[in-house]
Amino acid sequence: MQITSVGHAGFHIRTAAGTILCDPWVNPAYFGSWFPFPDNTQLDWDELGDCDFLYVSHLHRDHFDAEHLLAHVNKDATVLLPDYPVPDLRRELEKLGFTTFFETENSVKHTVTGPGGELDIMVIALRAPADGPIGDSGLVVADGETVCFNMNDARPVDMDVLHDAFGHVDIHLLQYSGAIWYPMVYDIPARTKSNFGKQKRQRGMDRARSYIEQVGATWVVPSAGPPVFLDDELRYLNDDRGDEGNIFPDQMVFLDQMSVHGSAGGVLMIPGSVADVRGTELTLSHPVDPDEIYGDKAGYIEKMAQRLAPVLERERQSWAASADEPLLPQLKDLFEPIMAASDLICDGIGYPVGLVLGEDTFVLDFPKRSVREPIEGEGRYRYGFRIDPQLVRTVLRDHEPDWVNTIFLSTRFQAWRIGGYNEFLYTFFKCLTDERIAYADGWFSEAHDDSASCELAGWEVQRRCPHLKADLSKFGVVEGSTLTCNLHGWQWDLESGRCKTSKGHELRSRRL
Numbered sequence: 001m002q003i004t005s006v007g008h009a010g011f012h013i014r015t016a017a018g019t020i021l022c023d024p025w026v027n028p029a030y031f032g033s034w035f036p037f038p039d040n041t042q043l044d045w046d047e048l049g050d051c052d053f054l055y056v057s058h059l060h061r062d063h064f065d066a067e068h069l070l071a072h073v074n075k076d077a078t079v080l081l082p083d084y085p086v087p088d089l090r091r092e093l094e095k096l097g098f099t100t101f102f103e104t105e106n107s108v109k110h111t112v113t114g115p116g117g118e119l120d121i122m123v124i125a126l127r128a129p130a131d132g133p134i135g136d137s138g139l140v141v142a143d144g145e146t147v148c149f150n151m152n153d154a155r156p157v158d159m160d161v162l163h164d165a166f167g168h169v170d171i172h173l174l175q176y177s178g179a180i181w182y183p184m185v186y187d188i189p190a191r192t193k194s195n196f197g198k199q200k201r202q203r204g205m206d207r208a209r210s211y212i213e214q215v216g217a218t219w220v221v222p223s224a225g226p227p228v229f230l231d232d233e234l235r236y237l238n239d240d241r242g243d244e245g246n247i248f249p250d251q252m253v254f255l256d257q258m259s260v261h262g263s264a265g266g267v268l269m270i271p272g273s274v275a276d277v278r279g280t281e282l283t284l285s286h287p288v289d290p291d292e293i294y295g296d297k298a299g300y301i302e303k304m305a306q307r308l309a310p311v312l313e314r315e316r317q318s319w320a321a322s323a324d325e326p327l328l329p330q331l332k333d334l335f336e337p338i339m340a341a342s343d344l345i346c347d348g349i350g351y352p353v354g355l356v357l358g359e360d361t362f363v364l365d366f367p368k369r370s371v372r373e374p375i376e377g378e379g380r381y382r383y384g385f386r387i388d389p390q391l392v393r394t395v396l397r398d399h400e401p402d403w404v405n406t407i408f409l410s411t412r413f414q415a416w417r418i419g420g421y422n423e424f425l426y427t428f429f430k431c432l433t434d435e436r437i438a439y440a441d442g443w444f445s446e447a448h449d450d451s452a453s454c455e456l457a458g459w460e461v462q463r464r465c466p467h468l469k470a471d472l473s474k475f476g477v478v479e480g481s482t483l484t485c486n487l488h489g490w491q492w493d494l495e496s497g498r499c500k501t502s503k504g505h506e507l508r509s510r511r512l
C-alpha cells in the first residue's frame with residue numbers, strides 16, 4: 001500500500017485493487033480563515049483526482065472542498081459513503097456530479113471491487129449531533145498486506161469493532177491538534193484565556209495518545225491539522241511563537257510528545273510525502289526537507305501569506321455586500337421554525353441569547369421560541385455572540401444550514417457566556433434545516449444510557465460518558481473527586497454526579 005499525504009486530513013491511498021482519494025482540501029475554508037498547512041497547492045491535483053474511489057469523511061469545509069472536487073476529481077469515482085442519519089453529504093456530492101455511491105453500513109467490513117481487484121474497507125460513522133456537521137467518520141482500508149486506519153478528526157467510541165474486523169492495524173492517521181474557536185474568541189481575561197488554552201492544547205494531545213494506545217498501530221501519522229491562518233487579523237492564532245496557550249500545536253510538537261511518553265512509530269508526513277507500507281515495514285520519502293518548513297515556521301507562514309494573498313482577496317470578494325435589508329425578518333424566518341421544531345434543544349439552551357451584529361442587537365429568545373429586539377432593562381444575556389453582519393448576511397444569502405461550519409469555525413466573532421459550555425446551543429446552530437433539527441432533537445431524547453458501570457480509582461461510575469458515550473473505562477481519568485473524559489475533556493464532580501462542563505448530562509457515580 002502506498003500512502004501519499006495530500007495535506008491536512010487528505011491522503012491518496014494506492015493499492016493493487018485501486019486508488020482512494022480521501023478528503024482533498026486546498027481552497028481556504030471558513031470565510032478564508034483556514035488554509036492547509038503546510039501548503040499543498042503545488043501538488044499534481046489532476047493526477048491525484050484521477051482516482052477510483054473517493055472518500056469524504058464529513059461535510060466540514062476542511063474535508064469537503066466543493067470547488068476542488070468539482071475542478072479536479074474524477075466524477076466516475078465510486079464514493080465510499082459514510083452511514084449518516086441525514087443524507088446531506090450524498091446530496092452535496094451529487095450536486096457536484098458524482099453518481100456512483102457505495103453506501104457503507106456503520107462499522108461493518110465491506111469488500112469493494114476496483115479495476116485491479118478487491119479491497120476490504122470499513123467506515124466508522126459517528127452520528128451524534130455533536131460529531132461534525134451531524135456526522136464524522138474514519139476509514140479503514142485493508143489490501144491483504146497492510147491495514148490503514150484513517151481516523152482523521154473523528155472520535156470513535158468503540159475500538160473493538162476495528163480490531164475484531166481487521167486485527168492488527170499497521171498505520172494510523174489521526175488528529176491531535178485543536179480545530180475549534182475555544183477559548184480564543186471568548187470575552188475573558190487574557191490570563192484565564194491562556195490557561196484554558198493550555199488545558200485545551202494538552203487535552204487534545206492526551207486524547208490522541210489515548211487513541212494511539214487503543215489502536216496499537218505500528219506507525220502513527222499526526223494529521224488533520226492544524227490549519228494555518230494567513231489573514232493578518234488572525235495570524236496570532238498560529239503556533240509559531242512557542243505559546244503554550246495556543247491550541248494549534250503542529251506535527252513536530254506532537255511527535256515530540258509521543259517520544260516523551262515513550263510512544264514509538266511516529267511518522268511525519270507533509271504534502272507530497274509518500275509512505276510505502278508493507279505490513280509492519282514502512283519506507284518514507286519527502287518532497288522537500290521538512291526543516292525548510294518547520295525550521296523557520298514563522299518565515300514559512302509569511303511567505304505563504306504573500307503567495308496566497310490573491311486567494312484570500314478573492315474569498316473576501318465573495319462575501320455578501322453590505323446591504324440595507326433589515327436583518328430581523330430574515331433571522332425570524334430562519335430561526336423561528338427551527339425553534340418551534342426543537343423543544344428539547346430550546347429547553348436545553350434555556351435562556352435568551354444575544355446576537356450583536358454591528359450596531360444592532362437581536363435576541364434569540366429560546367424559552368419563548370422567538371427572535372426579537374431587546375427589551376429595555378433586560379440586562380446582559382447569559383450567552384451571546386458578536387458577529388460582523390457581513391458574515392451573517394453571507395450565510396443567510398447562501399442558505400447555510402450550519403453556522404458552526406461557516407461562522408464559528410472561522411473564529412471571526414466574539415462570544416461570551418455565564419457558566420459552562422452549552423452543547424444544545426451549538427447543536428442548534430448546526431441544525432438549521434427541518435431534517436437536521438428533527439434528528440438532533442430526537443437524538444437528545446434517546447441519548448441517556450447509564451445501564452453499564454465501570455470502576456475507576458475507587459469509584460463506580462456509569463461506563464458510557466453522558467456526553468457522547470465514550471467508554472469511561474478507557475477515556476476516564478479521575479483526580480480527587482473530578483472525573484475527566486479525555487474524549488472531549490468534559491468533567492464531572494463524582495460526589496454529586498454534576499457535570500462541570502455543560503448544563504445537564506449528569507453522571508451516575510458512587511464511592512466504593
Ligand code: FES
Binds near residue numbers: 490
Ligand atoms: S464523550 Fe465527550 S466528553 Fe466524554
